Amino acid sequence: MKVRAGFVHSMGLMLIGGLVISGCAAVAEQNDSAKNAAKDAATTRAAFAMMQASFKARGQASVDRLNQDETQQLCSQYQDNPPKEIREKIEALNQKLTLFPADGVLLGDWKEGEKIAQSGVGKQFTDNPENAAGGNCYACHQLTKAEVSYGNIGPSLYNFGKVRAYAPEIAKYAYGKIYNAEAYSACSNMPRFGHSNILTPQQIKHVVALLMDPESPVNK
Ligand code: HEC
Numbered sequence: 554m555k556v557r558a559g560f561v562h563s564m565g566l567m568l569i570g571g572l573v574i575s576g577c578a579a580v581a582e583q584n585d586s587a588k589n590a591a592k593d594a595a596t597t598r599a600a601f602a603m604m605q606a607s608f609k610a611r612g613q614a615s616v617d618r619l620n621q622d623e624t625q626q627l628c629s630q631y632q633d634n635p636p637k638e639i640r641e642k643i644e645a646l647n648q649k650l651t652l653f654p655a656d657g658v659l660l661g662d663w664k665e666g667e668k669i670a671q672s673g674v675g676k677q678f679t680d681n682p683e684n685a686a687g688g689n690c691y692a693c694h695q696l697t698k699a700e701v702s703y704g705n706i707g708p709s710l711y712n713f714g715k716v717r718a719y720a721p722e723i724a725k726y727a728y729g730k731i732y733n734a735e736a737y738s739a740c741s742n743m744p745r746f747g748h749s750n751i752l753t754p755q756q757i758k759h760v761v762a763l764l765m766d767p768e769s770p771v772n773k
Contacts, residue, residue: 601619604619605619611678612678612679612680612682613676613677613678613680613682614676614677614678623646624643624646624647624735624739627639627642627643627739627740628643628739628740631740633740634740635739635740639739640739640740641739643735643739643740644735644736644737644738644739647733647735647736647739647745647748648736650733650736650748651729651732651733651736651747651748652732652747652754653725653728653729653732654728654754654758658758659721659724659725659727659728659758659761659765660724660758660761660762660765660766661755661756661758661759661760661761661762662759662762663759663762663763663766663768663769663770663771665756665759665762666759666760666761666762666763666764666769667696667697667763667769667770668687669687669688669690669752669756669759669760669763670687670688670689670690670691670696670760670763671687671691671700672686672687672688672689673687673689673692674686674687675687675751676751685753685756686751686752688731688746688751688752688756688760690710690760691703691704692704692706693705693706693707693742693743694707694708694709694710695709695710695711696709696710696711696713696763696764696770696771697711697770697771697773698711698770698773699770706742707742707743710764710771711771712771712772713727713764713765713771713772714764714765714766714767714769714771714772715767715772719765719767723765724761724765727761727764727765728757728758728761730743731746731747731752731757731760731761732745732746732747732748732757733745733746733747733748735748
C-alpha cells in the first residue's frame with residue numbers, strides 16, 4: 554500500500570477553478586441579460602487577480618499555470634458540463650492536439666508502465682524537474698488485483714485489454730486517451746498526460762502496454 558501523492562498542484566487549481574464558477578453561480582440563473590454577463594466576467598477577473606496575487610512561483614511550479622487554455626476556459630465557463638456543440642468543439646480541438654508516435658509503435662514494457670502508474674511524483678515545486686514524472690493512475694483507477702490502494706474518480710481499468718480486445722484500434726484509443734483525455738471526453742477530470750508534458754511518449758507507450766499486454770497483471 555502506498556500513500557498517493559502528486560498532482561496536488563493541478564488538482565488544487567481545478568478546485569479553485571470550481572470556486573470561481575460557483576461564485577458566479579448565483580448570478581448565472583438569469584444569465585440572459587448582458588448585465589449579469591458583465592458581472593460574471595468581473596467576478597472571474599477579480600477571482601483571477603486574487604489567485605495571481607496569492608500564488609507564488611516556486612521552482613517548476615510557475616505562476617503561468619494559472620493561465621487557462623481554450624479548453625480549460627470553456628470547461629470553466631460551462632462548469633464542466635458544456636452543451637453538445639461546445640463539447641464537440643472541445644473534443645475536435647483536442648483531437649488536433651493529440652499526437653501519436655511517428656514510428657507507429659504504441660506498446661512499450663508493461664513492467665515500466667506499472668512503475669509509472671504507481672508513481673505520483675512530479676510537477677510539484679518540491680520535485681526535481683530533471684526526474685521523470687509519474688502517471689499516478691492508481692490515484693483515480695483500479696488497474697490490478699495486486700494493488701489494493703486506488704481511487705475511484707475514474708472507472709476500473711482492470712482487464713482493460715482482455716475486455717476491450719487486444720486490437721490495434723484499442724491500443725490507439727488508450728494511447729490517445731492517456732495523451733489527451735479531452736479529445737475523447739470534454740471536460741474530463743483526467744490529466745492530459747502527453748499534451749501537458751507530464752509523461753513522455755515513451756512513458757505513455759509503457760502505460761499502454763500495462764493496459765494492453767496479455768501478460769500484464771491488468772489482464773490477469
Ligand atoms: C485525476 C484522476 C485521473 C488520473 C490521475 C488518471 N485518470 Fe484515467 N480517467 C479519469 C476519469 C475521471 C476517467 C473517465 C472520464 C473520461 O473518460 O475522461 C478516466 C478514463 C480513463 C480511460 C478510459 C476508460 C474507458 O473505459 O474507456 C483510460 C484508458 C484511462 N483513464 C487511463 C488512465 C491511465 C493509464 C492513467 C495514468 C497514466 C490515468 N488514467 C490517470 C481520471 C483519471
